[in-house]
Amino acid sequence: MTLHVQPRDFHQPVSPEACPALVLNADYRPLSYYPLSLWSWQDAIKAVFLDRVNIVSVYDRAVSSPSFSMLLPSVVSLKTYVKPSRIPAFTRFNVFLRDRFTCQYCGAREDLTFDHVIPRSKGGLTTWDNVVAACSPCNLRKGDRLPIEVEMFPAQRPFAPTVNDLHMNGRLFPPNYLHESWVDYLYWDSELEP
Numbered sequence: 001m002t003l004h005v006q007p008r009d010f011h012q013p014v015s016p017e018a019c020p021a022l023v024l025n026a027d028y029r030p031l032s033y034y035p036l037s038l039w040s041w042q043d044a045i046k047a048v049f050l051d052r053v054n055i056v057s058v059y060d061r062a063v064s065s066p067s068f069s070m071l072l073p074s075v076v077s078l079k080t081y082v083k084p085s086r087i088p089a090f091t092r093f094n095v096f097l098r099d100r101f102t103c104q105y106c107g108a109r110e111d112l113t114f115d116h117v118i119p120r121s122k123g124g125l126t127t128w129d130n131v132v133a134a135c136s137p138c139n140l141r142k143g144d145r146l147p148i149e150v151e152m153f154p155a156q157r158p159f160a161p162t163v164n165d166l167h168m169n170g171r172l173f174p175p176n177y178l179h180e181s182w183v184d185y186l187y188w189d190s191e192l193e194p
């Protein structure tokens with residue numbers, strides 16, 4: 001890829017803090033989807049100077065010092081392939097995404113919290129297979145009791161999702177912020193997988 005550096009005007013309202021770089025693996029797939037692999041502009045530039053990444057695309061936003069000026073990378077790719085992890089990170093967002101932002105007890109889509117299916121007080125762990133999305137009223141109703149005691153069972157048995165599981169739901173709930181230069185790298189490959 002060629003990096004075209006053009007003269008910048010002096011009007012640059014966008015803060016560099018609002019310009020993260022999407023990090024692709026050496027095969028041009030995101031290093032991670034959930035969470036999406038993003039680096040701050042500082043980390044992206046550092047990696048460029050350490051010769052660890054190629055610049056694939058840039059923002060219309062330059063940073064400069066007395067000795068140099070460059071456009072902030074919007075997409076970079078690693079020069080060395082890294083084996084991606086198979087299991088998505090256990091995060092609040094990913095639990096919501098697995099459960100499609102839907103209360104697992106009543107189907108509500110608002111006022112969502114998390115419920116431990118087996119309550120913590122009864123030895124339940126904070127893990128993929130014991131935490132589900134639940135609305136506040138259901139959470140309150142279930143309280144500190146076992147599903148069998150209150151006859152409240154999750155719509156689907158909680159499980160550790162694969163990246164593909166989250167992909168299918170991720171299409172329904174795209175992230176709030178996607179730079180235009182990222183889109184080509186985010187969604188084409190999942191359609192090609194069996």
Ligand SMILES: [Zn+2]
Pocket residue numbers: 103104105106107108134135136137138139
């Ligand atoms: Zn509910």
